[in-house]
Amino acid sequence: MAAGEGGATPPSEEWNSKKSPPSTPPYVRAVAGSLGGVVEACCLQPIDVIKTRLQLDRTGAYRGIVHCGATAARTEGVRALWKGLTPFATHLTLKYALRMGSNAVLQSAFKDAATGDLSNRGRIAAGFGAGVIEALLIVTPFEVVKIRLQQQKGLRPELLKYKGPVHCARMIAREEGILGLWAGAAPTVMRNGTNQAAMFTAKNAFDVLLWKKQEGDGKVLQPWQSMISGFLAGTAGPICTGPFDVVKTRLMAQSKSGGEVKYKGMVHAIRTIFAEEGLHALWKGLLPRLMRIPPGQAIMWAVADQVTGFYDKTYLQPAKL
Template sequence: MSDDKKKQPHVSPAIKGFAGSIGGVAEACALQPMDVIKTRLQLDKAGKYKGIWGCGKTIIQEEGVAALWKGLTPFAMHLTLKYALRMGSNSVYQSMLRDDNGKLTDGRRMLAGFLAGITEAVVIVTPFEVVKIRLQQQKGMAKEQLKYKGPINCALTVLREEGIRGMWSGCTPTVLRNGTNQMCLFWAKNNVDKFLWDKHEGDGKMLTPTQSMTSGFLAALLGPIATGPFDVAKTRLMAQTKTSGGTRYSGFFDALMRIPREEGIMAMWKGLLPRLLRIPPGQAIVWAVSDQITGYFEAQSIAKASGSLPA
């Protein structure tokens, strides 16, 4: 191993995973209402909701303010585990893809992000989002009138009625969406940091929370636009339940063709504005937290390597 590679500061995947999970908790609590609105808009085929504000106002009037936090428990748990796995697995994949000098090209950085997105989609995101979307699509607050009484009851009901495959409904578009999202995110975050703040990976420079929030926000703008069709197809597939007549969409490609044919091409970007109002601010929160934690350990690693701290 070369001396250059040995000098690369080491922040373990476990620490990066922990940093991401703490950011995920903060994001879930702050931005759950926008996720509920996004889901309702994507499932609205009759045009009941008139935009973001109209949707939010209607939900509050008909179901109460608390309805905007429907599905918070699985959403918060989902984000905590998702960001832990995303940050940790991305670190592992990046380590595997570095050259002999410890360097990572933009292409390999994007590949690591894509693989991290696939990992989180299969292991965590799909089953948690099935539960979250089933809970969010229910209208009303009286539990006795709801099919699903809570996250655990929802999961058990899906397993009983639809089998294990029901918990992974919409897995294909979720893989494509998350893989593309993380490919864009990790590449863009690294390059925005360099362009705006002259922050280079492994240099020990600590960004302020405001700088991290700015970078995270800007880096997260591209993904939702690129993956809108995948997200709409995923939501429709996860929301549908089996009836005597079967299901409306037979699979991902069927949904991808039928939705624009029946509702117009712009239907494939339904819910885009609330996604843009939710995802970039969410990433701003996550990176503000995770950069502080990983930056601290990165600085400690550099200090130890230089002899400023005891090994």
């Protein structure tokens, strides 16, 4: 099959134009997403640690991204920048598998029964639904553990409250109840639902605009093309959902084992942060989020598109007439 414009593989001319082309099965998209998640986690964990530290900083201890990273590396060792990698990598692997798989299932449900086409409204609804599912089943408990581990400071493990991800999860469940692992669920649902609605819609739009690729047309984008589309699609969400992310982090970081907590819920947290720290505090950590999420989406989509593209070319190419 000859290479097409922009490095993309052209669609087969053998497809029946009267029918919607076959779509990649949800389980293939789930595997593709999980592989992309592993690569993303290993590359971008330091940015996530810095983001968390900045969001939890109420005293101005860090003067910015570089100072925060340098301080952590100097006082706690370079490995501190990869704190929480195990739950982060596991969480991303499971999250992307669930996100890509559930989005594929929901997109199929929202397609027009007669034509097989998916409207923009259906694409947004499928993305939002996938974000809600991943937030409740995967993201919230894993991020609670990750954030508790990341906020710990010090070099001596014996002085740290949490010794590792499994120990952390057990401690939270014992001291705060099993629901302690779902602290901050409401802002997480809002953040992830909005993010995924925007991301899936924008990724498809950029694929069409930049590379003339329609979903199911048989083209396989080059990795660099997927990275550009994924990067651009990943920029809008962090700006729109900054307050939800800050509130989520604050709610997840506070332990209920000591009695009274500072933030009583999502709305109370937003009001309290605004009153005590100003409007800008609701977007704390935005720059490291923009340094992490768009590159992360670029990496994930570069891997995922190649996996799904390989499957489509191998198994979904129609027999020649």
